[in-house]
Amino acid sequence: MPNIALLIEYDGTNYAGWQFQPNAISIQEVIEKTLQNLYNTKVSIISAGRTDAGVHSYGQVANFKIENNPIPIEKIPKAINSLLNPDIRVLNANYVPDDFNARYSAIAREYIYKISTKYSVFERNYCHCVPYKIDIDKLFEIAPIFLGLHNFTSFSKNNPDTKSYICNVEKSAWEKIDDYHYYFTIKANRFVYGMVRTIIGTMIDYARGYKLKEMIVAALDNLSRNNISALAPASGLYLNKIYYPYEIFFNNYR
Numbered sequence: 001m002p003n004i005a006l007l008i009e010y011d012g013t014n015y016a017g018w019q020f021q022p023n024a025i026s027i028q029e030v031i032e033k034t035l036q037n038l039y040n041t042k043v044s045i046i047s048a049g050r051t052d053a054g055v056h057s058y059g060q061v062a063n064f065k066i067e068n069n070p071i072p073i074e075k076i077p078k079a080i081n082s083l084l085n086p087d088i089r090v091l092n093a094n095y096v097p098d099d100f101n102a103r104y105s106a107i108a109r110e111y112i113y114k115i116s117t118k119y120s121v122f123e124r125n126y127c128h129c130v131p132y133k134i135d136i137d138k139l140f141e142i143a144p145i146f147l148g149l150h151n152f153t154s155f156s157k158n159n160p161d162t163k164s165y166i167c168n169v170e171k172s173a174w175e176k177i178d179d180y181h182y183y184f185t186i187k188a189n190r191f192v193y194g195m196v197r198t199i200i201g202t203m204i205d206y207a208r209g210y211k212l213k214e215m216i217v218a219a220l221d222n223l224s225r226n227n228i229s230a231l232a233p234a235s236g237l238y239l240n241k242i243y244y245p246y247e248i249f250f251n252n253y254r
Contacts, residue, residue, distance in 0.1 A: 001065045003100055004076065005248050006031075006045075007092035008060040012234070013125045014087065017053045018060070027051075027088060031062070034083045039066055048102040048242040049109055049191075054234030056126070058112075061242045063102045092249040100248075108170065108243035110187040111196050114236045115204075118180040127181070128200075128236035134207035136182065139174050142206050143184065145216055146172040146199060154219040154228060155202065157194035165192050165223075172199075185240070200232035 008031070016024035020032075028045065035043035048061040071079050076093040084090070099105075114127035117136075123129060146155075146169050153165040171187040184203075186196060202219075205211040211229070219227065 001067055001098075002069050003063055003065050003096050003098050004069065004073070005061060005063045005094055005096045005100065005102065006076075006080075006090050007249050008057065008062060009089050009091055010057050010060065011087040011125075012051060012054050012056045015053065017051055017055065018047055019050045024053075030085060030088060031080075034080055035064065037083055038071075038079060039069075041067070046102045048106050049239055051237075051239055052234050054125075055237045055239065057239040059241045060239055061102045061106075061248065063096060063100060094249050096248060102242070105244055106242050107245055108187055108189050109191060109239070110171070110185065110241040110243070111191070112238045112240045113184040113186075113196060113200050113232065114238070115182050115184075115200075116180050117182075125235050128233045130204065132208060134204060135209070136176075136207065138207040139182065139184075139203055142203050142213060142216065143172045143174055145213070145220070146186070150220045151223055152192055152195050152220075153223040154225060155195055155198045156192040156225075157198070157231075158225070159193040162192050167191060167195070187243075194231055196237060197231040197234065198229060200236070201229035204232065205229045 010027055015027050018027045020026050020028050032043055032045055043064050043066060045062045045064045051057060073093055073095055077090040080090045116123060116127045116129045119129040149166065149168045151165050152167050156165060167188045167190050169186060169188045171185055173185055175183045177183055184200065202216060206216060
């Protein structure tokens with residue numbers, strides 16, 4: 001049975017997140033219904049990450065198996081996009097090994113978080129327009145604290161399904177885009193529920209003078225959520241890229 005991987009971008013503003021929800025529209029539901037209409041059979045997809053409501057993606061990866069695929073692989077993105085909502089788009093498709101699983105085959109994931117120090121009605125759904133004064137230099141200073149292997153219990157939300165909160169962070173850095181916009185990139189072998197937005201909230205608290213560096217360093221060791229910072233808004237978060245041991249996609253069919 002052919003196993004097909006999809007590279008997907010989406011604007012998460014109007015969705016209840018990636019994962020199927022019984023009382024709200026999810027991105028997974030929309031894509032599965034689209035595939036069902038395309039192939040005239042029930043199709044289930046597996047994603048590399050379950051983004052929350054309002055979170056966006058440049059590079060979500062999902063895979064599905066289909067008994068019969070009459071569509072040439074290079075034409076699948078166009079076929080799916082012709083039926084999709086305009087805020088979800090398949091960028092690429094390719095056959096992958098039978099044992100490929102978008103979630104469990106991944107070796108790393110990368111997120112980008114965008115903030116702006118200037119409010120804009122046109123950007124409010126696509127970045128965190130910080131409504132108070134922050135010391136940008138402190139954001140750059142604190143980011144490396146999260147590099148390496150740590151238990152991120154203190155920087156996550158409780159999830160009964162999570163068996164381990166240990167993650168290895170390979171990249172944690174801010175970049176200045178212009179006088180108002182700053183992007184944070186974080187890459188790790190895995191992420192736990194709410195981790196990126198809690199880290200962002202913590203760094204912003206530090207940049208506001210609400211937390212000391214010593215408190216943040218200690219939080220990586222004490223495994224307590226008692227002094228957890230508020231999660232940064234979902235609007236600024238983007239699932240940027242999923243990494244696999246081998247190349248999945250070779251062409252871009254935008």
